[in-house]
Amino acid sequence: MGQQQNEYRFSATVCLKVIRRDENHKPIFSDKPPSEDFLAAIRYGGPDAHDCEFCGRFHASQEYQAPKNGGVGEKIFWHEYSSLDTGLLDNKTFVFDCPCNAAVFYEKFFWQHLPVIATYSRARAARKCAEAQQKLALAESVVP
Numbered sequence: 001m002g003q004q005q006n007e008y009r010f011s012a013t014v015c016l017k018v019i020r021r022d023e024n025h026k027p028i029f030s031d032k033p034p035s036e037d038f039l040a041a042i043r044y045g046g047p048d049a050h051d052c053e054f055c056g057r058f059h060a061s062q063e064y065q066a067p068k069n070g071g072v073g074e075k076i077f078w079h080e081y082s083s084l085d086t087g088l089l090d091n092k093t094f095v096f097d098c099p100c101n102a103a104v105f106y107e108k109f110f111w112q113h114l115p116v117i118a119t120y121s122r123a124r125a126a127r128k129c130a131e132a133q134q135k136l137a138l139a140e141s142v143v144p
Helices: 036-042 103-112 114-142
Strands: 007-010 015-018 043-045 049-051 058-060 076-078 086-089 092-095
Touching (some): 036 086, 049 092, 086 103, 103 114
Parallel strands (some): 058 076
Antiparallel strands (some): 043 086, 086 092
16 A cells, blocks of 8 residues: 655745645645634735735636636636735735635744744844934934
8 A cells, every 4th residue: 555645845934734635736735724813914915816826826806807818727716805815925925715725834833933933022122112212312412
């Protein structure tokens, strides 16, 4: 009997394990979608069509006008919205509601490393605040 091999996709931050593939052989990374809180934190845009750069699926909103010459080679994942919600993770575009659910791994990464991320964020914010206060004090000393 053959043993099934695990398939992985690597990015700068996390290793995405492909749990299975859909009928078009596109990867699915998780059966559970990312939380609304995480999606709200990474949301950056709303084009009418975009590829999910984690799995390659092409997504389109109801506003999308497909090229008449059939420029889209694969199945289009239609969304009921007038524009798509997208987020940027590791400089790759993730399309919200994509069945690959790649964003889940980033959310898990943040939760698993929360103490380090929180400590770093507090220290960095304190340093930036101190720098801003120094600049303000300097500016106030110059202005009569």
